[in-house]
Amino acid sequence: MKKASKFEKVAARCWNLLNEGKPFTPIFTVGTMILYIIFRIGEAPNPVDVFAGFLGIVPLLIIYYLFDFPLFLRNYLWIPYIAYLMIWNQVNLGLLLFAIGLYFFFTVFFWGTFYYHLRIGTSWLNFTRFWKLVLKNSDSTSGNAQEQLPKFLLLLSLWNFGTASTGWTGKELSMLAIFYAGILLFAWILHKNLFDWKPKVIPTYTDNVDVPGNAVNEKVIVMVIDGMRKERFEEAHTPFLDYLRKNGTEYTRMETVYPARTVVCFSSMFTGTYPFEHGIKSNMVWKLGLKVESIFDSLRKIGKKGSLLGIAHLVDSFGSDVETVTAVMHNDVADRNIIERAKKIMDEQDPDLQIVQLIGTDQTGHSRGVLYDDYIEKIQEADALVKEYFEWLQEKGKLENYTFVVCADHGQADGIGGHGHLDEGERYVPFFMYGHSIKKGRRVEEKHSLVSLASTISYLLGAPYPDHARGPVLIDAIRKDVELNETEENYRIPSSL
Template sequence: MKKASAFEKVAARCWNLLNEGKPFTPIFTIGTILIYSFSKLGNSGFFVDLAIGILAIVPLLIIYFVYDYPLFLRNYLWLPFVAYLMIWNHVNLGLLLTGVGLYFFFTVFFWGTLYYHLRIGTSWLNFTRFWKLVLKNSDSTSGNAQEQLPKFLLLLSLWNLAASKQLGTVSELSYLAFFYLGILIFSWILHKNLFDWKPKIIPTYTENIKERTSAINEKVIVMVIDGMRKERFEEANTPFLDSLRKNGTEYTRMETVYPARTVVCFSSMFTGTYPFEHGITSNMVWKLGLKVESVFDSLRKVGKKGSLLGIAHLVDSFGDDCETVTAVMHNDVADRNIIERAKLIMDEQNPDLQIVQLISTDQTGHSRGVLYDEYIQKIEEADLLVEEYFNWLKEKGKLNNYTFIVCADHGQADGIGGHGHLDEGERYVPFFMYGPAIEKGKSVEGKHSLVSLASTISYLLGAPYPDKARGPVLVEAIRKEVINQ
């Protein structure tokens, strides 16, 4: 299986400019303005009017970059647009219709059909379902029509107002300044008082049990089924995964981190801390690399090796500790190819810790939605592949003394993107541990966080905790006689 090329890594970062809602809003707005204005290119004063209009909307672009109005807060975005209509009553219907048309062309046809067909092999008819996902999507990505539409309708209207010299007097400019101030205060009040569903931060560094100087396990294997929604997993026919969790220890309320983006989640899982500390705040990574130690750094301190096998995005956090797989392949063979690559890595490198990211479930949720049979089918295929890999490891003598962990990095809501701000189906993820050192048939009901994974791995392998790890070691899952050895 091919590694992600240098071009693919750069392309993945560029695509996130159009995927993540915050950078998309200014890019799309200014792009629409340029397309709409092209026919007037030869007019006298064209560039001056264009620049004046764009400068006039910069303050609002900044406000929308700071405040992204997640989940139900997006409903309040229409109020500033209504206020604009009441104050200025100036609408360029042609411009707004151009913006709406370009938006749905980009999301439904370019992204939902062409992009997914070329990248993962979805049908040329994917647009027949994708438009529903655009309208239902609740996450702050570019594919959230209910958030993006009121944003760019207001931005385009204000640009046209300024570019057409409707703000020529001091009085009109003062109205605009007070209008922006009102939106800023309005946004601050909403986010301060209504944005209250983030998981609680663990305030201290890992302290529930002392670090071990001797290893419990020779190997820890972590299978991350990206984007596996917990209740949909419960509905799927997954006999092997069910046997692992029933004969191991399951954490029934394992909570992901905020925002629940793949790169953020992996960064938190394997550093043991949160975005404010490790520095990765979205899939759009502005500065490469983690600001804190990862579990891979901890293992190096005791002469052990860890390996993360995942898609190109994860290189932005983990650098050389991540072995990439190309994400440009048919989704029906993606996880199969990843498993074959995992076998090769285990044969050639024999890491003490191996983390494998299976991506087909997540990609199906993004391209086809999580509430359809295709999504269940990918979970069931992952079950078969994990079983195959487990049996291969056993045959190769790699499971003499091990812990096998299966989890998701986040769940998924319905719609494009489908995860980030912890809508229904995103917050709690499947998580269970299995192996000779793990309690059998145990279910832990209390709330736990994925940030516990880094310290738990370090504890099992006899390595120090990463320097900023906050998650408690998941000692409930480890047999007491093993802990006391």
């Protein structure tokens, strides 16, 4: 399987400028106005007036960048636009219809059809489903029509007004300043009083148990089934994963972090802390690298090795600790190729910690939606591949004293398999542990956070906790009576599965 090339890594970062909602808004607004002016042959306005009009919307671009309007808060975005119509009462219908058409062309055809066909092999008819996903989407990407539409319609209307011959006179600028002050106050009040569903931050660093003098396990394997929605997992036929969770310890209320974006979640899972501390606040990473230690740093302190096999995006936070896989391949073979690469890494490097990211489920959710059979089928394929890899590890003698963890980094909401704002289906993720030192048949109903994964791995492998790890060790899953002479045979999976 190919590694992600340098070009793919750069391309992934560039794509995030259009994929992530915050940078998309100014890029789309400016691009739309430029294209509109170009197409108005013979009627092009004075460039100085265009630039003056643009300067007039810069404060609003900043406000929209600073404040999220997630989930039901996006409905309030129409109020400033209504206020604009009441104050200035000027609409360029041609410009707005052009913008709406361009937006749906970008999301439904370019992204939802052309891009996904070239990257993962979806049908050229994917637009027949994708348009519905764009209308229902509730995540933090550019595909969230209910958030993007009121934003760029207001921005373009104000820009067009400021470009007109009457433009921003002294009186108009005063009104505009008051208008922006009102929007700023409006956004602040909304977020202070209504934006209250983020997970609570654990206030202290990991201190619920000391790291043992001797490692509990020789190996820890973590299989991250990216974007696996918990209730859809429950509906799928997954005999192997079901066996692991029922004969190990399952955390039924394992909570992801906010925003629930892949690079953010992985950064939190393997540093043990939150975006405000590790510095990765979206998939759009402006400054590469973590600000804190990761589990890989902790393992290096005791001469042990960790390996993370994942997509190019993860390089932005974990750097050389990531063994990249190309995400440009047909989705039907993506996870198969990843498993084969995982085997090769284990054969050649024999890491003490191996983390494997399976991407097929997440990509299907994004391209085809999570409430369709396609998504269930990908979860079932992941079950078969995890089983195959587990049995391969046993045959190679790699599971003599181990813990095997299966989880998702985030769930997915309706729409374009949306995730980010913790809509229904995103917050709680499948999470269970199995192995020699893990209690059998235990279900933990109390709420826990994925930030506990880093410190738990440290505990099992006898490494110091990452320097900013806040998640408590999941000690209620770990046996205190581990028999050193217990054999692999005690943990061999029945062949009937």
